[in-house]
Amino acid sequence: MKYATYTSGGETFFGAVTDAGMIALSSDFPQWPTLLDVVQAGALDQLAEAAADKEVTHTDFQYEMVMPNAPRILCVGVNFPDRNAEYKDGSAQPKYMSLFPRFASGFTGHERNLVRPPENHTLDYEGEVVIVIGKEGRRISQEDAYDHIAALTLCNEGTIRDWVRHAKFNVTQGKNWDSSGAIGPWLVPFTDAKQLDDARIVTRVNGEVRQDDVLSRMMFPIRREIEYISTFMTLKPGDMIVTGTPTGAGARFDPPRYLKPGDVVEIEVEGIGLLRNGVEDEVV
Template sequence: MTQPARIAAFHAAGQDRFGVVTDGGIVDLTADFADRFTTLRDVVEAGALAELVAAAEGRAPDFAEGEVRFLIPITNPDKILCVGVNFPDRNAEYKDGSAQPKHMSLFPRFPSSFTGHGQPLIRPPENHTLDYEGEVVIVIGKGGRRIKPEDAYDHIAALTLCNEGTIRDWVRHAKFNVTQGKNWDNSGSIGPWLVPFTDAAQLDDARIVTRVNGEVRQDDVLANMMFPIREEIAYISTFTTLKPGDVIATGTPTGAGARFDPPKYLVPGDVVEIEVAGIGTLMNTIADEVL
């Protein structure tokens, strides 16, 4: 299989940068496009991901991967929206006898609640129920309102991955609101990079696997989603205008730590990997917050 193009946001040599990841390292394109783009959101909005990939061809890397700190690919999105309980086995975990819901569950996350590939997810001192949720993320390339499902894929610029880290006890603080459990600083991650979306099979045939310390915890295919990604885009764009650079985390399979007996919450030293063939592997460690 041909290696897909990989476009990353990263910090190196005292500056936030963007470039193309190659087998030998990262080609820094920040200066090449400084007159046009400041962030990858600018690149997505201009429809210029392929232009970045072409500009990196034949060039030697400027940085080794170990010399950079990966950032979340879209550092300044207008919206980050997450789809909850979107696989049948996840729905069955809720012991209320409910069949597939009529409408999807949605909630927002703040950019500050995510960190980049290779960085630690932070467990806060207030609560130690930090959990993982592996998900495929879509990045909107062409904005729109009331997008039809059959047109939805035309609005996707790129794919990436998400560990939608959650402080479980805090999602139970209110009767019907999970926002406070989903937005602890640096509790989740997005990355490692953007892969341009060029073929429906990148989503339709995708399998997502989550491992904790090498043990497979989540393993499912996106074809099993109760609300497919085409429907997610259509439904979300009914009530809000999607903009280039908007991020949608599409839902996680069963197997999160909270569902074990006893629960298997994340602890410092753990290593969590989210993998989808054709996109990559998002890896994070766990660390306690330093006060």
């Protein structure tokens, strides 16, 4: 079962995704106003039970960022060996992972357009897998790390490249433009290590494969990410970790191949889904 946040008729719902449309579940669980509340309550399985006997309620809808009120989103940078080599600085694998925060306002939903701002046109794509924490923990061991994952989703970690260079060591400015990225389409409950260990992530721009790699090649595997991050902060249900992108982002071509209005970016991982977004210029 897959669960999404969506709007229809001016109202926002969470519900189960089917091939025929959405099954709204929000009214069945008034104690949980949002999908984030469901995750924090550890109740995704209750959604499955509620959806089992229901008919589709919405066929005309629009996806939203899967958890629009996500409180904390941490991103892992430069996490594939070929991605490290793209920097051409001669550095070996770093001892520690690079981390930076993103905010929910920087993301839109599946089948929505990424927004290119007028201030700068270096909008780039980064296809990534996202883990959603479901069990609180501090100093979590790698052995126990997967026990703390509730669900998986996908991210286009869109970046305004020129703005990550505005300061000596700070990428926050280039990573948090409104609706410059996307997370979705839905949450897939995490039930088996193979969902991550055997996963292949592919990013296409206008049908052309730009990124193609397997998560098992990560320099800092997801178990290590959870261990490391939980050393300095208590991971809590609803926290999202964007786990890293392979080589092939637009900035690394010569000349760079940044996104422009009319482009379509697809990020796909078998067993999780396909996240698709167009691109438009911001209207100011």
